[in-house]
Amino acid sequence: MSASDQEAAEQRVQDAVRRRARTRAFAEAEDVISAVLSDPGVRKARERVEVAETEMGTELRARLQPFQDRYDQAVAEGDADALAGLCGGKHGRWGRICVLPDGHETSMEEPHWGRTGEGRPIAWVGSAPDDW
Template structure:
């Protein structure tokens, strides 16, 4: 076996060890997150946050509904330009898309606002990626 073959074999072993360590770390993190999220106090806090977001969404509906209407029209018409200027704020895990214009947090001083996947108005602070 040549020195380069031996180095290549050692590199494959190092790469396999790194992959295994990474996979194990992700699995342990996922287990920890699942344990925390299933805690009754965390579940109760989540329910309170969701109730507050729903209530706030209803309070803002009269003023912000025209933005939802414009969003719905742009989606129905396939109007990419109409969708391009929208806020990038999402709660992807819950199917929420903010229908307000980009920069609304500073220019309008409004939280993110849209509808839940069930169609109910919702308002939230912060954003999350689609795959969160």
């Protein structure tokens, strides 16, 4: 085996070890997150947050429903320009997309607002990526 072949083989081994370590670390993190999220106290806190977000969403609906209507129309018409001007705030895991204009947190001083996957109005603070 030549020196370059040996170096390439060593590099493949190192890469495999790194991948294995990363996969194991992610699996361990998922186990910890699952354990935390399954804790009765954490579940109860999440339920209270959902109730508060639903109440706030319902209270804001009268004032913010026109934004939902514009969003629905833009989706139906495929209006990319209208959709591009929307807030990037979302909770993809829970099927929430903020339908307010980009920058609403400072210009309108409103929380994120939209609908749940089931169609209920909801308001929330903060954002999470789609895959979280």
